[in-house]
Amino acid sequence: MFRNNYDNDSVTFSPQGRIFQVEYAAEAVKQGSVVVGIASKTHAVLVAIKRNAEELSSYQKKLFPIDEHVGIAIAGLTSDARVLSNFMKQQCLAHRLTYGRDMPVRSLIDLIGDKAQVNTQHLGKRPYGVGLLVAGVDERGGPHLFEFQPSGMTEEMVAFAIGARSQMARTYLEKNVEKFAECGREELIAHGLKALKESLVQDRELTVENTSVGVVGVTGEGAKRVVEPFKVFDGQDVAAWIEAVADDKEGGDDAEAEAGGDAPAPAGETMEVDE
Template sequence: MMRRGDDAGYDRSLTMFSPEGRLYQVEYALEAVRRGTLVIALKSKYGATLVTRKKFTKLMDSSTIEKIFQMDEHMGCAIAGLHADSRILVDYARVQCQVHRLTYSEPVRIQTITRKLADIKQQYSQHGGVRPFGSSLLIVGVDPDGMPRITTTSPSGTYWSWRGTAMGRNSDAARETLNKELNDEMSLEELVKLGIKILKESTDEEFEDENLSIATISAEERKFELLKYDRIKAYL
């Protein structure tokens, strides 16, 4: 989209600030995330869960569509935005998780890998000849101390930690419901049910149970698990 007026032309270069101090290419990347499929993450002292849905046509093989990825035994992530950009970031995170295990003989902390991803994203918002990653990652896991964590990374290179959050289309409405109903005493099963409920209420389109994609991780077992179709159907 061509801009007109005082800010015309400032969206053609990644490294050029507008007179208002804005980087339009980074803002466009953020818009790509906001238009992505809704992803919800919730946690309590008993664990954490990711709930989202996959979009595909009848002619597509649904097993090839991925919205949730395992990054290490104790953590995984869901994506919002451009899938190709997300896949590159997930592959980078998986390598960094294994490098940390080989170097320190322990699993990497959630905030450590989140910061590494945010550092890469920030670099791609600062140099000419590249574009920002049009993707945000919503990471859940359990740290070595047994504490469940939820973190997010932004195309701008910033990152945050949450009790519960949402990314993608209609994420504001989902966060409002989370703020009202989420509490730290909920069991893992209750977290999954709340996530499904919020996803249904916040999604304009109808979707079937095979569209759902859910992952959980228990604070006690510390094993990231992507739920099979029969277990998802049981929750519904």
């Protein structure tokens, strides 16, 4: 049998047990620009690279606030992300009106996971072609970071990256994962931007036009614990963070040159980003 006999809908399994439309949706996530999320004991941070389709267009938004305590970063089809983000906003508002408090992040993630998985059960529907990193805080549980996949699978993460060339960012996160739990707000943002830099092609850099940062967290202890609302920083608001990361990189390069001369460039830096 040819492969395309089994990819006409999202409810038919191939003889190998695969659902090809779900795999196609996952491929759409891999074509999106990279986003990185990191969580510590006090904060959760999302950082993203924005793209512009052409020189005359504006940069596409990648970070969206959902509620005071939750925000998302997207990779994939922005139109599908808008549908999911509107659904999440409605659920958070309904929960607040009913119970008078913020919706637990885990409950919100379960709802969008169920909504996405339903699309693989009914003929005539297709999986959402977008992946999400969801950062939020609970009154009791503190900061959380969740990954959402088009299949409906959700998982809590300490740090993660999705999108084009995200494996390079994940490699950086894996090397530094033990540091994140004790990091403060500024340190988390610095780690996120460094991971983002690892995923860039050789001739591209982080700038105030193509970089977004989102932060949510908690301050204080016990009864004095206060939630810092999710806030997105763009433009000149991220300039200081980008300069700090660039200064660190230059300092590292100088140290390498003094210690051992020219170091070989990583093999991945010659690859091209999927535009």
